[in-house]
Amino acid sequence: MSTHVPETETETDTEAETEVEHSEPLAPAQEERMRKKAEARADREERARQEAAERATGDDDTVHLKVFRFDPEVEGKQEPRFDDFHVPYEKGMTVLDALIYARDTFDSSLTFRHSCRQAICGSDALFINGRQRLGCKTQLSDLDQPVRVEPLPHAEVEKDLVVDMDHFYDQMEAVEPYFDADELPDGELDEQRQTRENREKVKMSTRCIWCGACMSSCNIAAGNNEYLGPAAINKAYRFAMDEREGTERKQHRLNILEQENGVWRCQTQFSCTEVCPKDIPLTEHIQELKREAVKSNLKFW
Amino acid sequence: MSQSYDRGLVEDFGRWREFSAGMWAWVFHKFTGWVLVGYLFTHIAVLSTAISAAGQTQAIAAENDVYTTVITALESLLVVRILEVGLLAVAVFHILNGCRLLLVDLGIGLDSQDKSFYASLVLTGAIVVASVPTFLAGVFG
Amino acid sequence: MAERYSSFEPGGRRWLWQRITAAFLVVVLAFHFFLLHFVNHADEVSFLASSARMTDLTYYSLMVLFLITATFHGVNGVYNALENQGLTGTKKQVVKYTLIAASIVLVVQGIRTANAWAGLPTF
Structure with a gap:
C-alpha cells in the first residue's frame, strides 16, 4: 500500500541482540521457525542495503506525472489543462504518494481526495494511464511514464481530480x-x-x-x-x-x-x-x- | 457555488486503446448485430421478388422468372460475393460470441470470458477463410 | 429513490426471450447458411429449387419460425441498444412503435414470400 519502506537497519540490529539471549534448548518446530526468521532477516538486510545503494546512486531518479487541472473559480484555470510534475521516486511509491508530494512541495492548490491511504476508504479512485485505479493501491513502478492522472470519467469534475459523487x-x-x-x-x-x-x-x-x-x-x-x-x-x-x-x-x-x-x-x-x-x-x-x-x-x- | 466542468472529449481520451476483451466483444457483437438486422430486412426484400414470380408458370419452368433472374444477376457480381463472405464472417462471429454470452448468462466460465472471446475470433477467422473457395466459386468463370 | 425507477415495465421477460431465441437461432442460422451456401450454391438458385424446399411442410414451418424469432431477436436487440443509450419519453415510444410496425411488415412480407414458393395464397 502507500506506506513507505522503513529504514530497516536499526530495527534488525536490536532484534538480533535479543535473539542471542535464548540459550535454553528449543523444540524442533521452534528451531525451524527461528531459522526461517533468521533467513528472512538476512533477506531484509540485503534488500535494505540494495535500496540504500540505489538511493545513493539514483538521487535524480524522478517520476513524471501529468495531472489534469481545472478550477472553475479561478479565472485562467477554467480551461482544463495538464500540469507536469517531476517527483523524486522512492521505492514503494504509489500514485497517491506522488500526488501528495507534488501538492506539498510544488503546488498547494492541487486538489484530490484521499484519506486512509490503504485502499479502504475508497476516496482516491482516479483515471490513471487510461484506467480506473485507486491512487493508493497503484505502484508507480507498474506504470509507464509519463503517468497521466485524470479525474474519474463520466462524472462531473468539481476541481482538478475531484469529481461530483x-x-x-x-x-x-x-x-x-x-x-x-x-x-x-x-x-x-x-x-x-x-x-x-x-x-x-x-x-x-x-x-x-x-x-x-x-x-x-x-x-x-x-x-x-x-x-x-x-x-x-x-x-x-x-x-x-x-x-x-x-x-x-x-x-x-x-x-x-x-x-x-x-x-x-x-x-x-x-x-x-x-x-x-x-x-x-x-x-x-x-x-x-x-x-x-x-x-x-x-x-x- | 462550485460549477462543474464537463470534460467532453478529454473524458474519452485513450479509452478505445484501453478496452479489455469483454468490451471489444460487446462492440463487435453490437456491430455484427446491426449488420445482421439490416441484412434480414434486405434479404426479405430481395427474396420477395418471388411473390411476383409466383404466377409465371412458363417463366419458372424456363428459369427466367423475375426471382431467378434477380438472384442470378446479383450472384454474378463479384462485389455481392465478397459482401457474402463478409456476411458469413459477421454471422459466424455473432453466433460464436452469442454462445459465449449464453454461457456468461448461465454463469458458466466467467473467469475465462476473455479467452472464449479470443477463441471465437480465431474460430471465426478460420471458418471464413475455409469458406472463401465455396463462396467465390464460379464468379470468375 | 426507488420510485425513480418504477417504470412498471420489467425488462426480464424480454431479456429471457432474447436468450431463448438466441439459443434457437444459433442452430437454425448455422443450418440456413450451411444448406444455402454449401449444400446448395447461392449462384445456382432458382424459383423451382426454392419452391421444392418450401413445399415441404417441416421446412416451411421451420423457416417461418426462423423468420419470426430472427425478427424478434434483431429488432429487440436494436431496441435494447437504444435503451442503453438512455432513450426515454416520447421519443422512446415513437421508436418502439416504429420498430413494432417494421417487424410486422417484415414478418408478413416474409410469410407471403414463403407462401409464393409453397404454392399457398399470398393474400
Missing part, C-alpha cells in the same frame, strides 16, 4: 443498502446469525468501498444515467443473497433490481470487474441477480 451515492441508496430482516429474533439482544456457507456467498460483495471506479468504467452507466450501475447492484446482491432477511424482503429487493434500468441494462462487458480494486466479481453478481429475477418471475406465472 452525488449521483453515485444516490444510486447506491436507491437499492436500500442496509440489512432489514422480515422477522426479528424475540430477544432484543439476540444475535442474527448467518451460516458459514451464506457468509461465503456474500463475502466478496461486502468488500465494496464505494470508490466509484466500476461506475466510471461502465459504458452503459455513462450513456444512461438511470442505470443503477455495478456498485449499487453489487450492494443489492449483498443483501438479496443474505438468507437472514427472508423471502418477502428478497422479493422487494428483486422488484427494485428488475426495473428497466436495473440489472437488464448490464451488457456483460466486464469493464467493472476488470477495474474493481477489491476484486469483486461484479459481472458474476449481476448475472446471478438476473437469473434470480427471471426465476422469481417464472414462479409467479
Whole structure:
C-alpha cells in the first residue's frame, strides 16, 4: 500500500541482540521457525542495503506525472489543462504518494481526495494511464511514464481530480443498502446469525468501498444515467443473497433490481470487474441477480 | 457555488486503446448485430421478388422468372460475393460470441470470458477463410 | 429513490426471450447458411429449387419460425441498444412503435414470400 519502506537497519540490529539471549534448548518446530526468521532477516538486510545503494546512486531518479487541472473559480484555470510534475521516486511509491508530494512541495492548490491511504476508504479512485485505479493501491513502478492522472470519467469534475459523487451515492441508496430482516429474533439482544456457507456467498460483495471506479468504467452507466450501475447492484446482491432477511424482503429487493434500468441494462462487458480494486466479481453478481429475477418471475406465472 | 466542468472529449481520451476483451466483444457483437438486422430486412426484400414470380408458370419452368433472374444477376457480381463472405464472417462471429454470452448468462466460465472471446475470433477467422473457395466459386468463370 | 425507477415495465421477460431465441437461432442460422451456401450454391438458385424446399411442410414451418424469432431477436436487440443509450419519453415510444410496425411488415412480407414458393395464397 502507500506506506513507505522503513529504514530497516536499526530495527534488525536490536532484534538480533535479543535473539542471542535464548540459550535454553528449543523444540524442533521452534528451531525451524527461528531459522526461517533468521533467513528472512538476512533477506531484509540485503534488500535494505540494495535500496540504500540505489538511493545513493539514483538521487535524480524522478517520476513524471501529468495531472489534469481545472478550477472553475479561478479565472485562467477554467480551461482544463495538464500540469507536469517531476517527483523524486522512492521505492514503494504509489500514485497517491506522488500526488501528495507534488501538492506539498510544488503546488498547494492541487486538489484530490484521499484519506486512509490503504485502499479502504475508497476516496482516491482516479483515471490513471487510461484506467480506473485507486491512487493508493497503484505502484508507480507498474506504470509507464509519463503517468497521466485524470479525474474519474463520466462524472462531473468539481476541481482538478475531484469529481461530483452525488449521483453515485444516490444510486447506491436507491437499492436500500442496509440489512432489514422480515422477522426479528424475540430477544432484543439476540444475535442474527448467518451460516458459514451464506457468509461465503456474500463475502466478496461486502468488500465494496464505494470508490466509484466500476461506475466510471461502465459504458452503459455513462450513456444512461438511470442505470443503477455495478456498485449499487453489487450492494443489492449483498443483501438479496443474505438468507437472514427472508423471502418477502428478497422479493422487494428483486422488484427494485428488475426495473428497466436495473440489472437488464448490464451488457456483460466486464469493464467493472476488470477495474474493481477489491476484486469483486461484479459481472458474476449481476448475472446471478438476473437469473434470480427471471426465476422469481417464472414462479409467479 | 462550485460549477462543474464537463470534460467532453478529454473524458474519452485513450479509452478505445484501453478496452479489455469483454468490451471489444460487446462492440463487435453490437456491430455484427446491426449488420445482421439490416441484412434480414434486405434479404426479405430481395427474396420477395418471388411473390411476383409466383404466377409465371412458363417463366419458372424456363428459369427466367423475375426471382431467378434477380438472384442470378446479383450472384454474378463479384462485389455481392465478397459482401457474402463478409456476411458469413459477421454471422459466424455473432453466433460464436452469442454462445459465449449464453454461457456468461448461465454463469458458466466467467473467469475465462476473455479467452472464449479470443477463441471465437480465431474460430471465426478460420471458418471464413475455409469458406472463401465455396463462396467465390464460379464468379470468375 | 426507488420510485425513480418504477417504470412498471420489467425488462426480464424480454431479456429471457432474447436468450431463448438466441439459443434457437444459433442452430437454425448455422443450418440456413450451411444448406444455402454449401449444400446448395447461392449462384445456382432458382424459383423451382426454392419452391421444392418450401413445399415441404417441416421446412416451411421451420423457416417461418426462423423468420419470426430472427425478427424478434434483431429488432429487440436494436431496441435494447437504444435503451442503453438512455432513450426515454416520447421519443422512446415513437421508436418502439416504429420498430413494432417494421417487424410486422417484415414478418408478413416474409410469410407471403414463403407462401409464393409453397404454392399457398399470398393474400
